[in-house]
Amino acid sequence: MGLSVRKATDRCARGERWTIVAGVVWCAIAMALCGWSGHLGVFAVGSFMIGMLQAIFSLARQSYLTDVVPIAYRARAMSTLAARMPELGVHEVDHAKGAVSSARVAATMGSTRQTVMPLWADHLALEASVTSLIFGLASGIDMLLFYPAGRVMDQLGRRWVAVPSLVIMGAGLLALPLTQDATTLLLAAMAIGFGNGIGSGMVMTLGADHSPRQGCAHFLGLWRLMSDVGASCGPVLLSLLVAVASLGAGIALTGLTAFLAAGQLAYWIPRAQARARPTQRG
Numbered sequence: 001m002g003l004s005v006r007k008a009t010d011r012c013a014r015g016e017r018w019t020i021v022a023g024v025v026w027c028a029i030a031m032a033l034c035g036w037s038g039h040l041g042v043f044a045v046g047s048f049m050i051g052m053l054q055a056i057f058s059l060a061r062q063s064y065l066t067d068v069v070p071i072a073y074r075a076r077a078m079s080t081l082a083a084r085m086p087e088l089g090v091h092e093v094d095h096a097k098g099a100v101s102s103a104r105v106a107a108t109m110g111s112t113r114q115t116v117m118p119l120w121a122d123h124l125a126l127e128a129s130v131t132s133l134i135f136g137l138a139s140g141i142d143m144l145l146f147y148p149a150g151r152v153m154d155q156l157g158r159r160w161v162a163v164p165s166l167v168i169m170g171a172g173l174l175a176l177p178l179t180q181d182a183t184t185l186l187l188a189a190m191a192i193g194f195g196n197g198i199g200s201g202m203v204m205t206l207g208a209d210h211s212p213r214q215g216c217a218h219f220l221g222l223w224r225l226m227s228d229v230g231a232s233c234g235p236v237l238l239s240l241l242v243a244v245a246s247l248g249a250g251i252a253l254t255g256l257t258a259f260l261a262a263g264q265l266a267y268w269i270p271r272a273q274a275r276a277r278p279t280q281r282g
Contacts, residue, residue: 016064016217020057029051059224066208074208075153075161079146079201108257111235113169113192116251120176121185123247125250134186140191145197152198153205159269166262167201168192173255177248202226206269227278 026049033046062078069077076083100189117138121131153161179185207223234254241250 008136016060019060023053023057062204063220075205076150078204079150080220106228108234112254115235117189134189138189141190141193142197146200149198160267162202163262165195166258168195170255170258177251
């Protein structure tokens with residue numbers, strides 16, 4: 001059984017590695033089209049090709065890490081996109097089915113934050129350089145938390161990061177319309193960045209946790225589709241809310257949606273982990 005699992009894992013890993021390599025070549029061609037073309041149509045084709053690469057590359061990377069990384073290191077690998085680690089053995093995991101809708105809402109929050117902060121900065125009539133500085137500092141807080149968040153998820157469980165991440169982002173989004181200047185906007189933006197940072201890799205990790213042994217790539221493809229739909233719908237949802245009410249109200253309602261997502265994950269993650277009993281084999 002162990003030998004058959006190892007062979008299957010090796011075949012999957014090779015396929016995903018070559019997919020990643022082919023995707024990088026595809027992206028190089030697309031970027032060349034964008035950079036050297038003087039025609040809008042050619043530029044649009046190149047941009048479309050880059051979008052295809054992003055979807056393929058992300059799926060292959062997630063599937064590859066799901067195959068080769070033991071569950072004890074999975075969240076760290078997903079959150080840091082495989083930073084250097086010791087040699088890892090083949091592993092088997094009993095997977096549970098989860099709620100894809102929770103991941104979709106979580107992805108929506110992460111996407112919306114990139115839209116609301118520049119919009120509110122423009123509402124406050126801040127200069128572009130000040131807005132860039134605020135966004136850069138918030139992103140810096142975000143990046144510093146990638147590995148610590150993964151370590152907490154691996155050692156304490158996914159719930160300890162997923163729920164606080166969305167609660168903090170929700171609180172930051174609710175506070176954002178109350179800001180009146182660059183200083184208060186920076187504080188709200190850093191809170192949102194902190195919440196997003198501790199949730200880094202959360203959606204990918206949950207997808208890997210819930211994926212079946214057979215048909216893992218198909219499952220992760222569907223998972224990725226649902227989360228990408230959520231990410232794409234974030235700005236659309238905000239636009240609709242702004243059209244119906246106002247920018248401040250739209251941002252606040254988006255923050256309330258984050259609390260809804262936190263409640264969903266608080267309900268589903270413990271139930272899934274109670275049914276999943278991971279084992280490892282060398």
